[in-house]
Structures are given as structure tokens and as C-alpha cells.
Amino acid sequence: MRTIIAIWHSADMGKSATIRAFANLLITTFPDFEPITPVPPNVPPNGDFILVVRINGVVIGITSQGDPGTGLENRLMNLADNHECNIILCSTRTRGETVIAVDRVAGRRGYETIWTSTYQIAGEANQRIVNGLKARHLMDLVQTLGLL
Template sequence: MNKTIIAVHGRAGEGKSETIKKVCEIILRDFPNAIPSIIPNYSGDILLTIQLDKIKIGFESQGDPNSRMIYDDTIKKLADKELSKEFGGCDIIICATRTGGMTVKKVDKIANIYGYNTLWISSFFGPKINHSVLNNKAANNIIEIVKALIIKQL
């Protein structure tokens, strides 16, 4: 399987975090063998891993400049099994980033150091369209990509 970072990018308030939390929720609901590192609390941002048979998926929904992703180096912790026994060694990392700047640079840096492919996906956003529906659609698209990665289509 190709190690991959799926980076959901967009401007502030456009549904990146909600989409990532929905992906986590769907995996835990639809895959009975999925084992989370912690029980996620969807009221805020999430940082956790899910073991899905031999595949480890990491989630970081906090992707703003100067957020935990930057100051606590959470993407590196999800990638590096020596740095973090609890979180490290993920095959797939799903994270939020802005459209440019330090969060994008962080994803690029970790992908290069740890040999990940990077898939950049924009969040779905329409100012007058139901955000919940858009986040669900975006999450289901990411689920299909995860499935394709697992069965080695990508």
C-alpha cells in the first residue's frame, strides 16, 4: 500500500474539520473491526488513530496556522512510529490544512521526510448551501479514496 496523506485544504470556516470528523465517524460506524486509539469527542477537533486490520489511519482535524498541527508537530507524530508509539506509523493520514502557508509546508515536509504520497482535496463549500450535506458528501468521497488505497488501486 502507498503511504498517503490526504490533506483537506480550504479557507477558515469551510468545513475541513467537520469533513474529517465525519470520515472518522463513518469508518467507526461502517467497519466493525475498526479500533480507535481513543473514543473521539466530535464536539471539538480530533487527533486519533484507527487500526483497520493491518492499516493504521491517523486523523488531525486541527489545521489552522499556529495550531496543534504546528506547535505540537502532530502530523510528524502520526507519521513517525519511533517518535510516538501511540500515534506513529500511520499508513494513511487525514488532516486539515489551509490553502497555503505553514500548514501546507508542514504536510509537504512530513510527506517528503517519511515517504508519503500527498493527495490534496479541497473542502466542499457553498455559502448558501447546507454545510452538513456538503461535509457528508466530501467525507464519503474521502472514504472511497481510503478504500482504494487499502485495496491498492491508488
């Protein structure tokens, strides 16, 4: 099953940090992964990024930038068409062009979509903790569904 996992929330609510935590968890959980882009693989400590890896024959594409006006639909199409991703993880806002972009790509390229959001908790230190927890929950989801 080709799947897009979209983490949606309003601005500055931990979407990119959660995706970064998932990407780091993914490459440490599966150290024999094959990097596709970038080579060498890079999950920067700050800012947005794209990462594509192959694990056990499954291509996973991750894009953290999900703000309006940033070309999310084009990035998703690139992951679907040029990298032939089985799983795409991305961030979106809660409505508008980024949500429409996910729906369009899913519909045009035959992906199922799983919509989820970040956990919210008071305090920056606690937010980092729950972002890591959400990343682990996403890993459990992917593995339990047999996607990876």
C-alpha cells in the same frame, strides 16, 4: 503506499466538520476497528480532535486542527513516527505553514500526498449535507486506491 490526505481550504469552510464526518463514517463502516488513541475512541461533536485506529492491519491517523500556529507539523510527525500511520488525514489552510508542514512530513517520511478541499454550498443545513458527502467520497477514494 503511505498517504497523507490533506483537506485544504480557508478558515471556517468545513474542513474539521468533513474530517469529523469521515472519522465517524470510518468507525461505523469498520466496527471491528482497533482503537489506538484515544482509548476509548472519541470523535467529539464539536472542536478539534485526533483519532488513531487500526483497520485490517492499516493504521489511520486523523487530526482535524490545521490552523497556523497549532503545531500541525509536530502532530503529523507524531502520527508518522510514533503511531506509524499508513494513512493520515488532516486539514490545512490553502498556503503557508500548514501546507509546508504537510509537504515536509510527506517528503521526510515517504508519504504520497493527496490534496483536496471541502465542498461549498449556500446554507448551513446544506453545508452539513455536503460535508457528509465529501466524507463518503474520501472513503471511496481510500478504498478505490486500495489504501484500506
